[in-house]
Amino acid sequence: MKHRPANVLLPEGFSFSALSAGIKVSGRPDLALIQCAPHTRAASLFTKNRVVAAPVSIGRSSLKISRGTVRAVIVNSGNANCATGQEGLNACQRVCQETARILDIAAHTVFPSSTGIIGVPLPVEKIVAKLPALASGSQSSKAGVRRFADAILTTDTRPKTASASFNAQRGEVKVLGIAKGSGMIHPQLATMLVYLFTDIQGAPGELHRILADVCDDTFNCISVDGDTSTNDTVLLLASACSGIKLNDAATRQRFRKAVFEVCRSLAKQVVSDGEGIQHVIRLQVEGGRNREEARRIAKSIAHSSLVKTAWAGSDPNWGRILAAIGNSGVALDPGHVNIFIGDQQVCRAGQSHPFNEKRAHKHLLQARCEVRVALGRGSSRLVFVTTDLTADYVRINADYST
Amino acid sequence: MKHRPANVLLPEGFSFSALSAGIKVSGRPDLALIQCAPHTRAASLFTKNRVVAAPVSIGRSSLKISRGTVRAVIVNSGNANCATGQEGLNACQRVCQETARILDIAAHTVFPSSTGIIGVPLPVEKIVAKLPALASGSQSSKAGVRRFADAILTTDTRPKTASASFNAQRGEVKVLGIAKGSGMIHPQLATMLVYLFTDIQGAPGELHRILADVCDDTFNCISVDGDTSTNDTVLLLASACSGIKLNDAATRQRFRKAVFEVCRSLAKQVVSDGEGIQHVIRLQVEGGRNREEARRIAKSIAHSSLVKTAWAGSDPNWGRILAAIGNSGVALDPGHVNIFIGDQQVCRAGQSHPFNEKRAHKHLLQARCEVRVALGRGSSRLVFVTTDLTADYVRINADYST
Numbered sequence: 079m080k081h082r083p084a085n086v087l088l089p090e091g092f093s094f095s096a097l098s099a100g101i102k103v104s105g106r107p108d109l110a111l112i113q114c115a116p117h118t119r120a121a122s123l124f125t126k127n128r129v130v131a132a133p134v135s136i137g138r139s140s141l142k143i144s145r146g147t148v149r150a151v152i153v154n155s156g157n158a159n160c161a162t163g164q165e166g167l168n169a170c171q172r173v174c175q176e177t178a179r180i181l182d183i184a185a186h187t188v189f190p191s192s193t194g195i196i197g198v199p200l201p202v203e204k205i206v207a208k209l210p211a212l213a214s215g216s217q218s219s220k221a222g223v224r225r226f227a228d229a230i231l232t233t234d235t236r237p238k239t240a241s242a243s244f245n246a247q248r249g250e251v252k253v254l255g256i257a258k259g260s261g262m263i264h265p266q267l268a269t270m271l272v273y274l275f276t277d278i279q280g281a282p283g284e285l286h287r288i289l290a291d292v293c294d295d296t297f298n299c300i301s302v303d304g305d306t307s308t309n310d311t312v313l314l315l316a317s318a319c320s321g322i323k324l325n326d327a328a329t330r331q332r333f334r335k336a337v338f339e340v341c342r343s344l345a346k347q348v349v350s351d352g353e354g355i356q357h358v359i360r361l362q363v364e365g366g367r368n369r370e371e372a373r374r375i376a377k378s379i380a381h382s383s384l385v386k387t388a389w390a391g392s393d394p395n396w397g398r399i400l401a402a403i404g405n406s407g408v409a410l411d412p413g414h415v416n417i418f419i420g421d422q423q424v425c426r427a428g429q430s431h432p433f434n435e436k437r438a439h440k441h442l443l444q445a446r447c448e449v450r451v452a453l454g455r456g457s458s459r460l461v462f463v464t465t466d467l468t469a470d471y472v473r474i475n476a477d478y479s480t
Numbered sequence: 481m482k483h484r485p486a487n488v489l490l491p492e493g494f495s496f497s498a499l500s501a502g503i504k505v506s507g508r509p510d511l512a513l514i515q516c517a518p519h520t521r522a523a524s525l526f527t528k529n530r531v532v533a534a535p536v537s538i539g540r541s542s543l544k545i546s547r548g549t550v551r552a553v554i555v556n557s558g559n560a561n562c563a564t565g566q567e568g569l570n571a572c573q574r575v576c577q578e579t580a581r582i583l584d585i586a587a588h589t590v591f592p593s594s595t596g597i598i599g600v601p602l603p604v605e606k607i608v609a610k611l612p613a614l615a616s617g618s619q620s621s622k623a624g625v626r627r628f629a630d631a632i633l634t635t636d637t638r639p640k641t642a643s644a645s646f647n648a649q650r651g652e653v654k655v656l657g658i659a660k661g662s663g664m665i666h667p668q669l670a671t672m673l674v675y676l677f678t679d680i681q682g683a684p685g686e687l688h689r690i691l692a693d694v695c696d697d698t699f700n701c702i703s704v705d706g707d708t709s710t711n712d713t714v715l716l717l718a719s720a721c722s723g724i725k726l727n728d729a730a731t732r733q734r735f736r737k738a739v740f741e742v743c744r745s746l747a748k749q750v751v752s753d754g755e756g757i758q759h760v761i762r763l764q765v766e767g768g769r770n771r772e773e774a775r776r777i778a779k780s781i782a783h784s785s786l787v788k789t790a791w792a793g794s795d796p797n798w799g800r801i802l803a804a805i806g807n808s809g810v811a812l813d814p815g816h817v818n819i820f821i822g823d824q825q826v827c828r829a830g831q832s833h834p835f836n837e838k839r840a841h842k843h844l845l846q847a848r849c850e851v852r853v854a855l856g857r858g859s860s861r862l863v864f865v866t867t868d869l870t871a872d873y874v875r876i877n878a879d880y881s882t
Contacts (some may be wrong), residue, residue: 129806213595397598
């Protein structure tokens with residue numbers, strides 16, 4: 079299997095377009111469209127936040143009606159269409175219906191996404207006015223992918239794509255992923271906006287099982303700021319254009335691996351582009367009784383302001399990590415906890431362990447750092463990717479002018 | 481009842497002393513002692529963090545052995561004596577034993593506290609060397625209280641005391657409280673170091689019920705940074721010196737009210753001295769099905785980096801508050817949520833409600849701001865006091881030099 083994070087592989091059956099509809103004050107591209115081949119089937123995961131944006135509600139219900147068939151995806155950035163009530167639902171439906179009319183497809187096969195500020199009415203007329211130009215500008219090319227990836231960004235500083243492929247008996251299967259996300263990153267089962275494309279042929283249920291499994295190991299193991307978004311969506315689209323079916327164990331396994339590589343790369347790209355961050359921390363939690371408790375402890379560490387600010391200062395203050403473990407709600411014995419920073423043990427059996435502080439500090443000065451926590455309770459293990467908390471994060475999110 | 485936050489009332493039966501033992505690098509006072517009259521009974525609450533400092537373990541077990549009798553409290557700042565293993569327990573015991581020997585009392589009637597950095601061995605010889613001078617310098621005076629209140633501080637910028645009194649049939653009962661705390665403030669049943677003094681006569685069980693009840697409404701309703709300390713302790717000491725007994729409903733009620741006023745004042749002082757803060761937010765959550773769900777929602781809002789940074793920018797971005805409510809884990813209907821900033825409604829039924837943004841911004845520019853959330857689920861109500869998250873908080877906690 080080839081994993082190509084930088085390179086864009088284009089699965090057959092998809093075309094892309096994007097333009098500026100004037101939703102973003104900056105005038106940057108903010109409206110994007112994906113068109114899919116007739117037999118495209120989808121699997122999806124959504125935010126676990128109880129506050130759910132209009133496009134998430136509509137998209138979820140459309141997928142039910144269409145039994146997983148998706149012919150187009152219409153995305154706007156700059157406005158989340160969340161906390162906008164019945165008007166927001168109407169606006170989203172209007173955008174889907176207009177898109178369907180122009181493309182001559184059924185309205186419930188148009189999947190909507192929105193990302194941006196919460197609580198502001200969606201400028202639906204601006205969007206509708208641009209749909210004809212958007213539809214006609216569609217390209218099945220790498221340039222089209224790049225334009226799409228750019229138009230869905232908000233506070234992100236760079237577009238995020240990843241590709242993988244594998245050879246099946248009857249040919250090659252390609253997987254392409256495009257994501258946006260930088261703040262409000264603390265996924266619960268799904269996260270941010272992530273679009274995954276493949277030319278394999280699979281039933282929605284089968285695709286869903288693989289997607290849920292992969293997301294559990296990738297997007298559900300990252301955190302920037304501990305806030306779960308209201309618009310998180312991961313959508314996997316399978317065009318069937320390769321003619322290769324997802325119907326034997328070997329193909330399923332290779333496909334899962336390709337999807338995993340793409341999702342892992344996108345998850346890392348999202349964290350690395352986290353708002354204001356200076357350090358990406360690869361946090362390994364091992365020795366848990368089960369995966370859920372390992373994740374709970376990882377999230378408690380990744381959510382601690384004191385741990386994250388220590389990382390911002392490249393401070394090997396393991397006491398804050400231990401205190402965050404103690405706060406996780408897992409009834410563990412701190413006397414069995416070991417903590418490692420880089421290649422050095424800094425805490426043994428819940429106590430200070432002699433280490434070279436200068437070397438630990440030097441390790442934490444790097445852009446990518448390793449922190450390992452061994453719980454001594456079992457054999458479950460998890461890799462969680464998170465960030466420091468910097469004064470820049472505060473500035474980005476406190477920036478407000480009347 | 482008189483509530484005197486600035487004024488110090490001195491209940492009979494306690495004397496105070498403090499000095500510098502060289503634990504803090506700054507040379508500031510870091511060792512403090514309370515001596516209590518022979519019949520003093522205590523009630524206590526401790527941190528819910530699974531990682532527990534040595535003095536918390538020793539103090540808890542000593543109170544059991546002595547059946548709630550406390551004759552002295554020995555406190556050091558600059559070192560938490562946490563994650564220090566058996567050596568830390570030995571060090572703590574040594575300090576208690578030496579204190580007991582010098583004061584000629586039983587070792588298990590000496591209650592220990594430590595606050596400061598986690599994971600560094602307690603400099604026990606430095607402490608023991610200073611105990612004779614500490615014991616002889618004891619004063620039953622306001623100057624003694626001030627010196628004690630000053631010596632227990634760490635990152636705090638000011639000492640925290642509060643007093644109240646009430647008249648019972650046979651005379652006046654006084655309540656005095658002294659606290660420290662500025663960061664790692666996110667209490668779970670107990671918080672920080674808080675010492676409460678009274679001259680009433682009460683059994684430990686009776687005192688405990690009142691203390692737990694009051695803490696639930698005060699220290700358990702504040703948060704600075706969402707991190708629960710490993711050393712949190714609230715200790716209520718009743719000297720019995722007033723001769724007034726806690727044995728009828730009227731006295732209990734008045735006593736509870738006096739303790740409540742003192743704790744509420746100290747809780748507010750702790751939040752107002754939060755690390756790097758610019759704004760104190762009085763967050764009122766109402767319409768909960770029960771108090772626990774109201775508290776869960778308040779904590780979710782108070783723990784959201786995006787909400788806290790918006791407050792730092794005086795940004796009336798209610799969408800982030802709504803998203804934090806949706807993330808609380810309470811299965812509520814966002815369509816019933818109303819949000820108010822200052823005197824204006826900003827969100828009605830989970831949606832945008834027209835408001836004067838300039839006025840809301842102006843309200844949030846104040847040092848003390850009001851945010852109210854109505855859940856529309858029941859009649860439970862809670863006032864939670866929290867803070868913004870500023871670049872200064874990050875600087876204070878990221879400051880590290882090898």
